Each structure stands twice: as structure tokens, then as C-alpha cells.
Amino acid sequence: MNGDDEAPQVAGLPLKWTSFPWPAGSTPPAAGIGEPAFRMYVLQDPDTLLDLITEEEYRAHDDRMPYFGEIWPSAESLVAKLLSGPPLDGTRVLDLGCGLGPCGFAAAARGAHVTFMDWEPRALEIIGRSVVKQGRPLSDFDFVVADWRKPPPLAPFRLVLGADVLYEERNAPAVAAFLAAHLPPGGEAWIGDPGRPHSRRFPALAQQHGLTFRGSEILPPQKHGIEVVLQRYARD
Numbered sequence: 001m002n003g004d005d006e007a008p009q010v011a012g013l014p015l016k017w018t019s020f021p022w023p024a025g026s027t028p029p030a031a032g033i034g035e036p037a038f039r040m041y042v043l044q045d046p047d048t049l050l051d052l053i054t055e056e057e058y059r060a061h062d063d064r065m066p067y068f069g070e071i072w073p074s075a076e077s078l079v080a081k082l083l084s085g086p087p088l089d090g091t092r093v094l095d096l097g098c099g100l101g102p103c104g105f106a107a108a109a110r111g112a113h114v115t116f117m118d119w120e121p122r123a124l125e126i127i128g129r130s131v132v133k134q135g136r137p138l139s140d141f142d143f144v145v146a147d148w149r150k151p152p153p154l155a156p157f158r159l160v161l162g163a164d165v166l167y168e169e170r171n172a173p174a175v176a177a178f179l180a181a182h183l184p185p186g187g188e189a190w191i192g193d194p195g196r197p198h199s200r201r202f203p204a205l206a207q208q209h210g211l212t213f214r215g216s217e218i219l220p221p222q223k224h225g226i227e228v229v230l231q232r233y234a235r236d
Contacts, residue, residue: 008041008129010041010122010125010126010129011122011125013043013044013069013122013126014043014044014045015041015042015043015044015126015129016041016042016043016044017039017040017041017133018039018040018041018042019036019038019039020036020037020038020039020040020079020083020102020105020106021036021037022036022037022083023080023083023084023220025084026083026084029087029111037083037106037109038105038106038108038109038134039130039133039134040100040101040102040105040127040130040134041100041126041129041130041133042071042100043069043100043126046069046070067099067164067167068099068100068118068120068122068123069099069100070099071099071100071102072099072163072164073164073194073222073224073226073228074163074164074192074193074194074228075099075102075103075163075164075192076102076222076223076224077192077219077220077222077224077226077228077230078103078106078161078163078190078192078219078228078230079102079103079105079106080219080220080222081190081192081219081220081230082103082106082107082109082110082161083106083109083110084220085110086110087110087111088107088110088111088112088159089110089111089112090111090112090113091107091111091112091113091158091159092112092113092115092155092156092157092158092159093107093108093112093113093114093115093157093158093159093160093161094114094115094117094154094157094159094160094161094182095107095114095115095116095117095161096117096148096160096161096162096165096175096178097117097118097119097148097162097163097164097165098116098117098118098123098124098127099118099123099163100123100126100127100130101116101123101126101127101130102163103161103163104116104127104141104161105130107159107161108140108141112159113140113141113142114141114142115141115142115143115144115154115157116141116142116143116144117144117145117146117148117151118145118146119145119146119147119148120145121145124143124144124145127141127143128143148165148174148175148178149174151178151181151182154182156182156183156184156187157182157183157184157187158184158186158187158188159187159188159189159190160179160182160183160187160188160189160190161189161190162175162189162190162191162192163192164192164193164194165191166191166193166196166198166199166202167196169198172198172201172202172205173205175191175202176202176205176206176208176209176211177209179206179209179211179233179235180206180209180210180211180235183211183233183234183235184235185235185236186234186235186236187234187235188214188232188233188234189211189232189233189234190230190231190232191230191231191232191233192219192228192229192230192231193228193229193231194226194227194228194229195227195228195229199229199231202231203216203231203233206233210235211233211234211235212233212234212235212236213231213232213233214232214233214234215231215232216229216230216231216232217229217230218230
């Protein structure tokens with residue numbers, strides 16, 4: 001990833017413009033040859049979010065730490081997987097717990113129609129700024145500020161992407177229930193995780209919710225050097 005020296009702000013958070021290249025061996029669309037796969041805003045210093053949290057806010061919302069400000073290893077690895085994969089032209093894709101949106105932007109680079117969903121409104125605002133900076137209309141994407149435990153009515157998605165959504169074990173039942181409710185027959189969910197112990201128990205939980213576990217794979221190594229496992233689930 002490479003950044004430039006622009007420094008806009010969203011909610012007092014300085015941003016920088018960052019590029020994600022096409023992975024080696026991938027086949028970019030003809031219009032994208034010689035260009036990055038996509039560009040987006042990231043935080044100049046993700047630790048700023050922690051500095052802004054008061055003790056009272058932490059105690060009241062300890063399950064809502066501002067993780068959205070980081071591009072986590074699972075997201076980087078899932079981005080590379082998407083960019084190296086086949087076209088997704090017109091596919092309805094949900095970036096679940098999207099953070100700053102790298103997985104959704106990777107799917108969009110492959111032609112998908114992407115919905116970004118996160119409980120943190122600042123994350124969606126930053127993604128919107130990225131879309132505008134990219135020169136695209138906001139109407140090319142859908143934006144949902146919501147908690148996956150109590151989601152609003154949503155149409156099914158052919159592909160749901162989740163990078164590091166199992167960072168807390170207590171997330172697992174809500175994620176499994178969400179996937180079961182929002183995958184149509186033939187739809188898939190791709191869940192990336194750096195091998196946390198409780199993520200290994202997630203396949204059994206997903207199966208209890210009526211999903212089919214289609215297997216797992218270790219994603220190709222990225223610069224972060226962390227082994228990320230991709231689990232795939234389907235609604236048959």
C-alpha cells in the first residue's frame with residue numbers, strides 16, 4: 001500500500017490516501033492495467049481512536065472498541081484473494097463489519113455491487129469520502145450503519161465477506177445467525193481469521209444455523225506475515 005500527502009479529516013481523524021495494487025499473477029480488467037486495483041482513505045494514525053475514548057465510554061461499550069481504524073491482516077489477505085479471483089460482475093456483495101472498506105472495494109474492483117455495513121458511522125463516512133475521491137457516485141454503493149446482532153431488513157447477498165469478524169468469541173452466534181438469514185440458496189460467505197482458537201469452533205456453530213461448511217484454506221502470505229485462514233460457508 002502506498003499513500004500520498006493529502007490530509008483531509010473526518011470527525012477530527014486525519015486521513016491519508018492509499019493504494020492497493022493488483023496482486024502478482026492476477027488479471028486486472030483492461031481498463032485497469034497499469035493502475036492500482038483501488039484507492040481509499042485510511043487513518044494516518046489509528047491509535048488516535050484509542051486516545052479519544054474516555055474511561056466512561058470504554059466501560060459502557062467495551063464490546064465496541066474502535067477496531068475500524070485498522071486494516072487488519074485478515075482484510076489484507078482477503079483483498080488479495082478477491083483481486084486474484086474471477087470477475088464478480090453485478091454480484092450483490094456485503095462487506096460485513098466493513099471498517100474502512102478494503103474488502104468491499106476489492107469486490108467492487110471485480111465488478112460487484114457492494115453494500116458496506118458497520119456499526120460505526122465514522123467508518124461509513126470515511127468510506128463515502130473514499131468513493132467521492134475515487135470519482136464515483138455514492139449511488140454505486142449501499143451504506144448501512146447497523147449492528148449485526150439486530151440488523152435492519154436487508155435483501156439477500158450472493159457473497160458475504162467477513163474479515164476478522166470473529167475477534168471476540170461472543171460475536172460468533174450473531175455472525176452465524178446473520179449469515180443464515182442473509183444468504184440465499186447458492187450464496188456463500190467468506191470469513192477470514194488469523195486462526196483464533198474460537199474461530200476453529202465456528203464451523204460447527206454455523207452448521208447448527210443451517211449453513212454448509214465448504215472448507216477452509218490458508219490464504220497466500222502477505223507483507224504482514226500472518227497466516228490467515230479463509231472459511232467458506234454456503235446456503236444450499
